[in-house]
């Protein structure tokens with residue numbers, strides 16, 4: 001689902017209402033279920049959440065160490081965020097998912113508040129590294 005903070009009516013842009021806490025929770029659960037989003041609670045331990053990253057590595061057909069190098073912060077979606085949306089994400093009610101997860105961000109692909117340290121299998125390179133434009137599983 002593509003979501004934009006602005007919609008156009010009769011050629012005039014106006015701001016669409018931001019996702020609510022309830023909507024955000026539903027979307028987050030759905031992305032976790034369908035797109036391997038997580039970890040639900042990030043760890044301060046560099047080797048934490050091993051089952052999550054091992055599972056993501058299986059999906060991408062790569063190593064767990066490589067899977068850990070992918071996060072929302074270095075996903076293409078992060079670089080689409082406008083400052084207004086980032087400010088709204090930052091002011092969103094805090095919950096357990098904020099622990100050890102880094103700054104808030106907003107995923108335009110799925111339309112929900114996420115964090116720098118989280119990730120999902122739909123991760124895409126922001127294009128800064130020419131050799132790393134796709135999730136690991138699609139590398140030839």
Ligand code: SF4
Pocket residue numbers: 037071072075076077078106107108109110114118119120121122123124
């Ligand atoms: S698409 Fe990118 S920004 Fe959105 S949840 Fe997945 S990794 Fe994070």
